[in-house]
Amino acid sequence: MTNKPHTYFHHLQPSESMVRLVAALRRVIKAMHHVHPGHAGDDAAAAAEQLADELESAGSLGIRQESLLRHTRSPLSGVMNPMAPPMTSEYHPDEKRVVSSILFNEAYQGPPACVHGGFVAALLDEALGRTRHLTDRNCVTGSLLVTYRRPTPVNVPLTVDARITEMHDRKMVVRGEILANGEVTAVGEGTFVFLETEKFNALVTDARNASK
Known part of the structure; x- marks a missing residue:
């Protein structure tokens, strides 16, 4: 019997205006796929430049952001990241399992009508890594083996089923499929290699300092 899924991954909820902004920018990213490179779009370019100026002026947060803020920027699930499709997840702790849902539009296309293989790998990394919330421990990806069985289509709802198959003191092994x-x-x-909180925080700090 499958227990009711739990929610472990929390996001700060953006304001209504930010929700609208991100949704509009996602439309822009998708729409650009259909615009010919030779299109004369002076008005659109000027509007985009004005928007970029406005958002750069509004930016008050640096790279060093607390976890709840940082998670909103995820390239796959970030509610404040227009590049994110985004992805949502359900957690089943009794089954050591996380089930995620996502849809890639044509902006993520590699071969015709297919998701670029790099995004497929990124999706597996993100979805398998979500199982860490079932362990309440920090971890980083130690290795990731991806086997492509057939093309992953764009504009089709995808499900990623990830399950912890091995648990050790310093690492866990997770398998999943799209x-x-x-x-x-x-x-x-x-x-996925477990890191103590102090070491994980030091790693994050080093990365932030290197990104200044």
């Missing part, structure tokens, strides 16, 4: 229309398009196996 499904489209009930068919497996890619499978992944990741080894």
Whole structure:
């Protein structure tokens, strides 16, 4: 019997205006896929430049952001990241399992009508890594093996089923698969290395300092 899924991954909720802004920018990213490179779009370019100036002026946060803020910027699930499709997840602790949902539009296309393989790998890394919330421990990806079974289609709802298969003192092994229309398009196996909170925080701080 499957227990009711839990929610472990919390985001700060953006304001209504930010929700509208991110949604509009996602439309822009998708729409750009259909605009010819030779299109004369002076008005659109001017409007985009004005918007960029406004947002740069509004920016009050640096790279060093607390976790709840940082998670809103995720390239796959960030509610404040227009590049994020985004992805949502359900957590099943009794089954050591996380089930995620996502849809990539044509902006993420590699081969015709197919998701770029790099985004497929990133999706598996993110979805498998979400299982860390079932352990309440920080971790980083030690290795990720991706096997592409068939093309992953764009504009089709995808499900990623990830499950912890091995648990050790210093690492865990997670396996998962991407499904489209009930068919497996890619499978992944990741080894995730646990880090103590102090070491994880030091790693994050070093990364932030290097990004200044």
